[in-house]
Amino acid sequence: MKMKKYMGFSAALMAAVMAMTGCGGTGETAENTYRVGIVQQSEHGSLDAATEGFMDKLTELLGEENVTFDLKNAQGEQTNSTTIATKFVSDGVDLIMANGTTALQSAAVATGDIPIIGASVSDYITAGVVDSNEAPGRNVTGVSDLAEISAQVDVLLQFCQEDTKVAVVYCSSANSAYQAKLAEEHLQELNRDYAVYTAADSNDIQAVMTKVVSDCGAVYIPTDNTFASNMEIVKNITLPAGVPSFAGAEPMCRIGALATLSISYYDLGVKAAEMAYEILVNGANPAEMPIEFVSEGITPKYNGDMAAALHVEIPEGMEALETVE
DSSP states (O other): OHHHHHHHHHHHHHHHHHHHHTTTOSSOOGGGOEEEEEEESSOSHHHHHHHHHHHHHHHHHHOGGGEEEEEEEOTTOHHHHHHHHHHHHHHTOSEEEEESHHHHHHHHHHOSSSOEEEEEESOTTTTTSOSOSSOOOSSEEEEEOOOOHHHHHHHHHTTSOTTOOEEEEEETTSTTHHHHHHHHHHHHHTTOOEEEEEESSGGGHHHHHHHHHHHOSEEEEOSOHHHHTTHHHHHHHHHHHTOOEEESSHHHHHHHOSEEEEOOHHHHHHHHHHHHHHHHHHOOOGGGSOOEEOOSSOEEEEOHHHHHHHTOOOOTTOEEOOOOO
16 A cells, blocks of 8 residues: 555656656647747837847747747837736736837836846936946846937938028937937037927827928937827928928838938847847846847938929938838
8 A cells, every 4th residue: 555655656756847847748848938928119110020020030049839929019108018017927928028118118117027128229228227238237138229320310411401400309208318319419519500399299299390390491300109100290291391301210211201220120129039039048137138239231211202202312322212012
């Protein structure tokens, strides 16, 4: 009787060990299967491309059978971002990818333990989620979408006269204030006439842009999620006024700007996925992973339809945006 009890105990113990180590089981073990929550701040081309690149690359790296994604869109509302991030924490996901500044801030508030990868965020320090770019110091790291602002402004100035007044326009509630500051500093260094305009939210954009085109001859808009979601309004005001505009992201330019100097947001997502892989598989610590930047594939481009409507001459070395079916 004792022998039977011992054998039964041994079998149970062996089954438990095999379940933990993956021996004798079917399919992947829990240690090799990952749940990733994705909170995307809003729906527009740049963020969509970053999410796509992230999911494609992480699936490639881990294997389709080893990763499941829970993709949620906050529709531009911070309360939605908070609700989504909180749900990811209660669900016990292995990693959160936060796509957009507000989404990242909400995730960082929701958890100090689950690793968080940020994407499509210009300045992680200003967002208040890391101690420094070199050593984040927390459970947050990620990829910045910040291209060189001075180079962006220089692209716009190629379409301007020496005395053209430039408007720097952004949403005051967004992380794009940092980019706007850099643009101001560069315009000051060049001794160019400029003015700064801010919109509190999407409801202000029409009034702000109407004021802009009455005062200025050119417009600079950095990578700003609020404006990115409302570039049709920008186009409908700047185009009839004959005012050239520059957008910090290619999808923004496709909708309603003349020119851009944009990173590839798909590549940004790919780089974020590579960082996620290091955390999930190799045990990398986000607190010790520097913020990454996309440094390749940055080319000045123009919107052919906008150029034709504005009757502008295209500077040498600038590429036309490819047609997207």
